[in-house]
Amino acid sequence: MAYSNKVIDHYENPRNVGTLDKEDPNVGTGLVGAPACGDVMRLQIRVSDEGVIEDAKFKTFGCGSAIASSSLATEWLKGKTVDEANTIRNTMIVQELNLPPVKVHCSVLAEDAIKSAIEDFKRKRSARHALETAAPAVETAAPAK
Amino acid sequence: MAIQLPIYMDNHATTPVDPRVIEAMLPYFNAKFGNAASRSHVFGWTAEEAVSYAREQVAKLIGAESEKEIVITSGATESDNLALKGIAEFYKDKGDHIITTVVEHKAVLDSCKRLEKEGYRVTYLGVGTDGRVDPDDVKRAITDRTILVSIMLANNEVGTVNPIAEIGKITRERGVLFHSDAVQGIGKVPFDVQKMNVDLASITAHKMYGPKGVGALYIRRSRPRVRLVAQIDGGGHERGMRSGTLNVPGIVGFGKAADIMLKDGAAENARILGQREHMRHRLMSALEEVQLNGSLEHRLPGNLNVSFAFVEGEAMMMAIKDVAVSSGSACTSASLEPSYVLRAMGVGEELAHSSIRFGIGRFNTDEEVDYVSDLVIASVRKLREMSPLYEMHKEGIDLKSIQWAAH
Numbered sequence: 268m269a270y271s272n273k274v275i276d277h278y279e280n281p282r283n284v285g286t287l288d289k290e291d292p293n294v295g296t297g298l299v300g301a302p303a304c305g306d307v308m309r310l311q312i313r314v315s316d317e318g319v320i321e322d323a324k325f326k327t328f329g330c331g332s333a334i335a336s337s338s339l340a341t342e343w344l345k346g347k348t349v350d351e352a353n354t355i356r357n358t359m360i361v362q363e364l365n366l367p368p369v370k371v372h373c374s375v376l377a378e379d380a381i382k383s384a385i386e387d388f389k390r391k392r393s394a395r396h397a398l399e400t401a402a403p404a405v406e407t408a409a410p411a412k
Numbered sequence: 413m414a415i416q417l418p419i420y421m422d423n424h425a426t427t428p429v430d431p432r433v434i435e436a437m438l439p440y441f442n443a444k445f446g447n448a449a450s451r452s453h454v455f456g457w458t459a460e461e462a463v464s465y466a467r468e469q470v471a472k473l474i475g476a477e478s479e480k481e482i483v484i485t486s487g488a489t490e491s492d493n494l495a496l497k498g499i500a501e502f503y504k505d506k507g508d509h510i511i512t513t514v515v516e517h518k519a520v521l522d523s524c525k526r527l528e529k530e531g532y533r534v535t536y537l538g539v540g541t542d543g544r545v546d547p548d549d550v551k552r553a554i555t556d557r558t559i560l561v562s563i564m565l566a567n568n569e570v571g572t573v574n575p576i577a578e579i580g581k582i583t584r585e586r587g588v589l590f591h592s593d594a595v596q597g598i599g600k601v602p603f604d605v606q607k608m609n610v611d612l613a614s615i616t617a618h619k620m621y622g623p624k625g626v627g628a629l630y631i632r633r634s635r636p637r638v639r640l641v642a643q644i645d646g647g648g649h650e651r652g653m654r655s656g657t658l659n660v661p662g663i664v665g666f667g668k669a670a671d672i673m674l675k676d677g678a679a680e681n682a683r684i685l686g687q688r689e690h691m692r693h694r695l696m697s698a699l700e701e702v703q704l705n706g707s708l709e710h711r712l713p714g715n716l717n718v719s720f721a722f723v724e725g726e727a728m729m730m731a732i733k734d735v736a737v738s739s740g741s742a743c744t745s746a747s748l749e750p751s752y753v754l755r756a757m758g759v760g761e762e763l764a765h766s767s768i769r770f771g772i773g774r775f776n777t778d779e780e781v782d783y784v785s786d787l788v789i790a791s792v793r794k795l796r797e798m799s800p801l802y803e804m805h806k807e808g809i810d811l812k813s814i815q816w817a818a819h
Contacts, residue, residue, distance in 0.1 A: 300817075
């Protein structure tokens, strides 16, 4: 498999490998893929009260382009608002890393991981929001989301 | 001695040509360039003599009675095709049933698939978790309509060695022809067509330090005399079984390679086995969750096929990019499916994705084995630090308990 220099760079010097506390209410975690398919990505974001992604971390079980795709995703996520982050598409990753057609699924997985982390964060935030409002409102607030 | 990179440790794929083989071949490119089929002059006679001598060298290595039983081909793929299709066609009035295994090389499997399209019936035997065929399964599968059993001597991925002698005993008793794709095992593990009752055997030069593009099909000439229908028509070379001008330099090299194997094989295999075991012990003592794929006891000396759990095979190969190895990972195959051999052995898909095949050969030094071991250990540790699965494993989470979304 002949990879682009960018893939090799991300693979050899992966950015933002690590773990954020998934119990932290400001942290969203996305875990996508399956071991049997040969790739699993875990992508985490920590979001400020202003809705800006302050930190992003990943761990990936997968081939070189899966590692590179998730490494690139964390790089792009940092500093973006959650809404901005939601606009990241797999095709942008394919283009940036010059992925061959057979590796496009790695970029799809990275997009899924971003979306999944954002959803997890939003779920937590709305749950917290529900708790913080007056107790009788809990039951009505939750379905309203 | 300083290590020279890259290191070649993929000797099941192919092997470098031994310098002694190259030396033997060289005169046959120019000074002795004749066509072995030219009967009317000394150029032809010289070539014919060299080919005949090479045939004898190959015959000796596999215990064949006569050099006439060695039919030269372009390699093992052609030999497998000739054996399966040639036998099926010749014996079609006798029967229409062939027995083989699910872990054969594609040259055998795809030949069987073609024969199925033509109306033949093929039984594909499974293998145990050790990667070996059970001779009792062969016995049970034979019917009155069975014309051929084709089972490999040693598997190209996991290096497991089949009980060929026991299978040969069964096929002989039942009067069924027995073909073995012996490519990976010849010279490396005991193989004797007489003692093991093998009727046809595929061989190739480039897996035993000879040149690419030349191989042979051993075809027994007595007790029983095996007949087959040629698959390549032309000038009637190789007693009508395989037409085409002989690749004389290649055949001379093939013979020389066989001769070296016969003379030096035992000592070489002992050394390679020592290196393989040294590497296995080093990897397994330094790293947790390393699984050896296939039987340890019945195994090619140079083969080490292991799965490093929580690390994907292609990523592993990138991490050790200065070392040439193979992986059963889907990401290294065009089909995106993990190794069918590992799957047939019951190796879980996640471990199949994590498998690496090291193939140690004649020219690997002890220093190289140590260098590769160190590099593999460091790389597995690095990749595990990046692996969410390893982190979950460390936290005591059973990965099988998680609902993974297949994609």
